Amino acid sequence: MPQNYMGSLVFDFDGERLFEPGDGDMNLIVNGIRFETHRYLIKRFKKWGDLSKLGPGPRACIVIMGGASAEDFMRMLRVLYSTTLEGPFEFDIPTLVSSLQIATEYEYPALRNYAIKHLKRAELTAIKRIEIARKFDLPSWEKPAFMDLCNRDESITEEEANILGVAAFLRVTEIREREQRRRGSRVDVEREGKAIKSELAEVDLNQGTDGPTFIPCT
Template identity: 30%
Template sequence: MSTSNDTSKSVKRGVSVSATLDATNNWGSSNAAMHPRTESLKAEPSLLTLYESASIHDLNGVNVRLQINNAALIKTHESRINKFTRLKQLTEAAKQKDPQSDTITITTNGGEELVDDFLKMFKLLDASLIDQPKHEPNVLVSAARIAAPNAYQYDALYQYCLEKLKELSLNSMERIRVARALNITDWEKDALTELFGRKEMITRDEANTLGMNTYWEIATEREIRNGSKLEGVLQELKDKTKEVRDQTKDIPPRGVFRMLALEILGLLVQIMGCLVEESWLAASVVYMIWMW
């Protein structure tokens, strides 16, 4: 069925009732934003709308028409969305306006990603429990954002998505992206702690993702940690020197020198490791100095 025919028939029957729910783009605002903005999960807006520009996705149901951002129309069953507290409120409000109607239209607005998030969320709900598919992180993130307490409120689905995300083997940067998409500060802190101790340098792309403030925080923490480690090694060098001196009072000078040199060599390897953060390179440098 075309968009124009679908629209005209609905108008003629007089059975479409709209209830509008506006959502903001600021996930962490005091106004309980309905949908967060993210950089990792962008959806290209459709070139069609409901009135000569809406894309239509028929999900095997026609008693509810979910219009999103005037950019897409999703047809579905009332039972599939009634577990979302806010969507249920919209359907009930629409039915009260026209209780005899077999088809109702509800409208919700939000960020650019809202249409894509809804489609991914329905994809997750359609997955067979028997097949137990492995969900992609972006599907779980989209479904979690739709089901979140400050969005459309389906707690069981929200918790399910979080548990599945925890089970995935994601690196530190991927976990930071997920944490920011869902506004979960504890997840981001844990991932940042891993970056503090990571030997590899932060890449340019990672720095752009992290942002200047977070990148500066990581660089500062790494500098502090390496400085503390170096101070500890130097103190150990002093202690070892004194220990060797006390233990070798009766040993010939050549033997004392060799013992002390070996102790110092081991500590130099640690010092070089602190400075260049690559123990194999540090060992090679010290070995060449020793042979020379």
């Protein structure tokens, strides 16, 4: 997406425009990108709820100064406009995360809940769940994700360690080492048990062939 755009971008859904340029009644400007959109959708966000100050006409606009990028807004608008169409729709993880970010920052609870519900069903790595949980205040996501990190066989990568932070990384490493020692002890016990069974089986098989010969007394 270009960093600057003189006209307004009209949102499309799967390559088809939902409305013609000029049919929108307001604009969002994000990092120099102008999105033509509709007030009845944008006012669902609590922080943008009072649009009366914008005045009439399609040239009315809100300049967005926040953490979300123009690409985040493009993804979010895809979800927002899907509510005007017949579904159901499937959205990828980046689209859901962008929607969650904007819904959280600008206070649209229904959109936030929608994004969370669908992200729960998505195939996210443990570290991605932790990252999302921390960023969007989802504490119930963290414990299961940390358990997955502690129990998995693969080592913690440098990127994952940076996301975890020093304290959490050291704690996870400690738990992983303890779990690996426990597994190792269990494996040793299982191996010893198998060896004993094998020896007993050999004794049973050899009975009556290599044992002493008894001669009855006369």
